[in-house]
Structure formats: structure tokens, C-alpha cells
Amino acid sequence: MQNLILNALEKAKTWARLNSPWVLHYNSGSCNGCDIELLATITPRYDVERFGVKLAGSPRHADVLIATGPVTRQSRDRLLRIYQQMPEPRYVMALGACALGGGVFHNCYNTLGGIDAFLPVDVYVPGCPPRPEAIINGVVLLLQKLKGEAVPHGEPQPA
Amino acid sequence: MVNPNLPSAQLAALSLEESQPAPHRLDLRLLPENLLAAVQALVTARWGYLSAIIGLDDGEATLEVLYVFCDGPEVLTLRLPTPRNNAQVPTLTSIIPSAVLFERELREMFGVQVQGLAAQGPLFLADDWPPEVFPLLKDAALPGRLEGTA
Ligand code: SF4
Numbered sequence: 001m002q003n004l005i006l007n008a009l010e011k012a013k014t015w016a017r018l019n020s021p022w023v024l025h026y027n028s029g030s031c032n033g034c035d036i037e038l039l040a041t042i043t044p045r046y047d048v049e050r051f052g053v054k055l056a057g058s059p060r061h062a063d064v065l066i067a068t069g070p071v072t073r074q075s076r077d078r079l080l081r082i083y084q085q086m087p088e089p090r091y092v093m094a095l096g097a098c099a100l101g102g103g104v105f106h107n108c109y110n111t112l113g114g115i116d117a118f119l120p121v122d123v124y125v126p127g128c129p130p131r132p133e134a135i136i137n138g139v140v141l142l143l144q145k146l147k148g149e150a151v152p153h154g155e156p157q158p159a
Numbered sequence: 160m161v162n163p164n165l166p167s168a169q170l171a172a173l174s175l176e177e178s179q180p181a182p183h184r185l186d187l188r189l190l191p192e193n194l195l196a197a198v199q200a201l202v203t204a205r206w207g208y209l210s211a212i213i214g215l216d217d218g219e220a221t222l223e224v225l226y227v228f229c230d231g232p233e234v235l236t237l238r239l240p241t242p243r244n245n246a247q248v249p250t251l252t253s254i255i256p257s258a259v260l261f262e263r264e265l266r267e268m269f270g271v272q273v274q275g276l277a278a279q280g281p282l283f284l285a286d287d288w289p290p291e292v293f294p295l296l297k298d299a300a301l302p303g304r305l306e307g308t309a
Contacts, residue, residue: 073285109294109301110285 020052024062030069034096059085212261214269
């Protein structure tokens with residue numbers, strides 16, 4: 001009986017999350033290009049809020065961490081602290097070439113690598129910077145993953 | 160030069176060597192002891208503004224510190240050679256107080272001692288950066304990467 005209730009609750013939570021994933025944006029060393037594109041994605045022109053995607057003010061209210069830029073030596077601990085403050089289940093989206101593997105800052109003396117050197121990344125959005133369409137595509141992929149659907153890797157293949 | 164205020168005679172007397180690498184550019188090589196007099200001459204003549212202080216490491220025994228002044232399209236560079244193992248330059252802050260940021264950067268990135276600079280401590284590098292490692296020197300022993308937790 002208890003299990004049934006818990007299962008139902010879990011389903012309700014997943015349903016809510018799918019319909020309204022709240023995101024937290026953290027820049028751990030980005031040049032600001034990716035951040036500007038992410039902000040453009042949130043503006044009324046692209047209006048992701050109609051899908052329930054909305055910036056959360058605190059890591060404790062966020063489902064998805066959108067991380068831009070390489071991880072610098074100074075911001076590494078802050079990035080980890082923010083991630084640890086997020087409630088489970090939490091998801092990470094790496095945005096931009098730098099977040100994927102260091103990008104133009106690769107092997108720079110003060111950077112330590114991409115986001116996935118420190119956090120488990122669920123979706124990678126390449127581009128320098130990625131366009132808002134690519135970011136929205138990344139969110140869609142993440143939602144598919146949340147639903148438990150198969151997520152395509154790499155380029156979609158022609159049917 | 161477009162701005163006729165350039166104190167050419169004074170600068171020529173202070174410099175070792177003069178060259179024009181491109182149109183609108185003038186490079187002067189100076190000894191560190193003549194730097195303040197040259198900068199004072201520029202400031203008194205109201206020629207240009209301090210645009211940047213740059214460290215230059217060619218991997219040789221002598222570093223160079225470049226003081227770049229700009230006025231409209233014109234760029235005047237004062238080049239100071241200084242030995243790598245005992246790099247020292249005087250501070251400009253007594254004449255141009257805002258040079259402090261460039262000088263702190265020079266000190267942290269190249270290990271050049273800036274004599275007379277009041278500000279202490281690191282400003283640009285990470286809190287856990289090892290002391291006495293100057294990342295923009297060609298032979299810097301950079302610290303290893305930190306371990307991830309993923
Ligand atoms: S991927 Fe490009 S736009 Fe994004 S932080 Fe790196 S350099 Fe800047």
C-alpha cells in the first residue's frame with residue numbers, strides 16, 4: 001500500500017518535472033557568449049517559458065543545471081557547491097564548446113577542462129556559442145531522457 | 160606624428176634606440192632608470208594616455224616590459240629590457256595612479272618586481288594558485304590538474 005502511494009507520488013513528480021523543468025544557469029569561466037545566447041533563449045522571442053522552462057533563483061529549486069564555459073581553477077569549488085545544493089534527481093546540461101571540453105580555453109593555465117571532468121553531464125549542446133534553437137533542442141533531448149525515451153546520439157540519421 | 164605635442168627631443172635624449180615598426184608607430188628602447196622621466200615628459204606634454212603594460216618573454220635571458228601609449232591613431236611603445244632572473248621595473252603609480260592594475264598583472268603573470276608598488280598580494284590568479292609560479296613565463300612549472308568528482 002505504502003509502495004503504491006510512493007509510486008504514484010514519484011509519477012506525479014516526474015509529470016510535473018517534464019512539464020516544467022526549472023533551470024539554473026552557472027557560468028564557470030565562459031566568455032559570456034554562451035550566456036548571452038541562453039538569455040536570448042529565455043526572452044519572449046523564443047519564449048521557452050511556454051514549455052514551462054524557467055530560471056530558478058536558487059539551486060535548491062532547480063531541476064537542471066545549465067553550465068557554460070570551461071571550469072576554471074577558481075570556480076571549480078563553486079560549481080560543485082551549487083550542484084550539491086540541488087535536490088535529486090538533478091540534471092546537467094553543458095552548453096557550448098568550452099563546457100564540452102575546454103574549447104578555446106583548452107589547456108590554458110587557469111582552466112581545468114570541460115564540465116564533464118567534474119560533474120555527470122546529461123546533455124551536451126555544441127556550438128560557439130550555440131544558437132537558441134540548439135539550446136531548445138538540448139532541452140527537448142533532456143526531456144526525452146527524463147521520460148525514459150531513447151535519445152539519439154550525434155546527428156539524426158535520415159530515415 | 161599627428162599630435163605635435165610629442166616631446167621628441169626629451170624622449171630621444173632618454174632612449175637607447177628608436178624604431179618605427181609601422182606607420183603611426185614609434186618604439187623606444189629605454190633603461191629602467193629613464194622610464195619615469197620619459198613618462199613624466201609625456202604626461203606633462205599631455206600626449207596620449209597609457210593604454211597597456213605588457214610583459215614579453217621570448218624565452219631568452221632578458222624579458223621586456225612594454226609601456227604602450229596611444230594618441231588617436233598613434234602608438235608609442237616604451238620598451239624596457241630587464242634580466243629574467245632579477246626582473247625589476249619602477250612603478251608608474253606616482254605619475255599615473257591607475258597603472259596599478261597593469262603593474263599587479265605584470266607582477267603576477269611574469270614575476271617582474273615593481274618597485275614602489277604599494278598594493279600587495281595576488282589579484283588575478285586563483286586563491287589556491289601556488290606562490291612563485293608565474294604562468295605567462297615560457298618556463299613556468301604550471302600546477303597539475305585538480306581531481307574531478309564526477
Ligand atoms: S563556447 Fe564560445 S561563446 Fe561559449 S564560452 Fe566558449 S568561447 Fe565563449
